[in-house]
Amino acid sequence: MTEGVLLAVAAGIMLGLYALPEKFTKGFRYENTWSVFFLLTMFVVPIVASMLLIQGFGEIFGTMPAELWIKMGLASFLWGIGVMMWSRAINYIGLSLGFSIFIGTVILIGSLLPFLVDGLPDTDSLVLIVSGILVVLLGIILKGRAGLLREKDERSSKADQSQKGKANMSTGILIAVVGGLLATGFSYANAVGRPYLHEASQAQGNADWVTAVAVMFPIFISGGVVMTAYFAYQLTQKKAWEGFKTSAFASNFLWILLMAVFHYAASALFAFAAFKLGDSGNTVGYAIYNTACVVTAIVSGIITKEWISASPKAKRLLYAGVACMVLGILVIAAGN
Incomplete structure (x- = not known):
């Protein structure tokens, strides 16, 4: 179990x-x-990695049931739409709030969804896992509130408080929630x-770890x-x-390729x-994975002075949110 938790945390940090x-x-x-990033990460990297690392690549996917292709393909397609909606939501409500609402929805729904496929664990484990997910969700809500306060602190013109601004905020929140729901695919x-x-x-x-590479192939191709x-x-x-006609294209491509591989x-x-x-791996791993990702993004924002203009209250909410996320991870791990 410890190895699985550490791997999920490492994946979230990456x-x-x-x-x-x-x-x-x-x-x-x-x-x-x-556009270059998604082309590389959704097609080039998965195809190359799968063909190099999976023994019997053609046999595995050539005999894969059509029903399974359809289920994975449709779910992954919805995931791709959700990611696109998230990027759109950020244009309305900013990175902090958009990220918090999107990932919060993903964790809440995505961590429970696998129970429909894998079945429910024992009652004690289920109670702990659900409790941990709710604690994580509370942390993300607090972080979202901190993001709103920070945006208010940084607001410099009355135009930002217009009715149009409120409408954009409502639209952005709706897009982020719907995008998060779809991304659970x-x-x-x-x-x-x-x-x-x-x-x-x-x-x-193949070794056990190769299964992860095999699973990613249809997901990334369909989402791409x-x-x-x-x-x-x-x-x-x-x-x-x-914009592609630049002397820096070669160096840019290498940086983006590094992004795609990560x-x-x-x-x-x-x-x-x-x-x-194990049996609750999708639920436990998904919560830990997304939470570690959010915490990493928050810490990165602090290091890069993204919150330097925020009020003390906004920062307190931010730190409380991070604490809840970490506590939620521990509770979920205990549930497993």
Whole structure:
């Protein structure tokens, strides 16, 4: 169990830090950086990793039941839409609030969803796991409140308090919640696909950890379809294709490739952590994984002085939120 918890935490930290290399790209607009990123992390990296690491790759996926392809594909497609909605919500309500609401919804629903596939654990474990999830959710709510106060502290014009601003806030919150609900498709796809893919992978003589790579293949390919379509539209709509014509393209590509590898590795590591955690692995691992990701993002924000202008009250709520997240992780681990 300890190994599974540590792996889930490590996966969350990697996910929380994967976007850091973006700060070193030059001459790229948002659409340029993230279109290349999603192309690499959803298609190139998973395909190369799967073909190199999975013995019997063709046999495993060639004989995979069509019903399972459909279940995993649809769930992963919804996950892709959810991620896109989250990026849109940030435009309305900012990173702090958007991240908190999105991940909070993902943890709450995504951690409970696998019970529909794997079944319920014993009563004592279930009570602890659900209690831990609620503590995590409380922490994310506190963090979201801290984000709102920080935005209020930094507000410099009366225009920000207009009715239009309130409407944008409501719209953004709704988009973040719906996006979080759809993004739980990742957890469902992992839960429903892992049993077959683990058995098929073992039959081909693969080690236990290879199952995580196998599970990620259909999830990323399916999720990548909607992401590719979205960014192709954005590049055309905002006339950003010209942004690729820069002398820094080669260095930018390497930084983005590093982002893609970290992002994919974090997801694969989570899938392996869920396997190591046993029957309740998807629930326990998913909560720990997303919480570690949020905590990492918060700590990174503090280090980079993102909260330097926030009021003492906002900072107290932030620290209380982090404390609840950590406590929630411990309770969930105890439940396992």
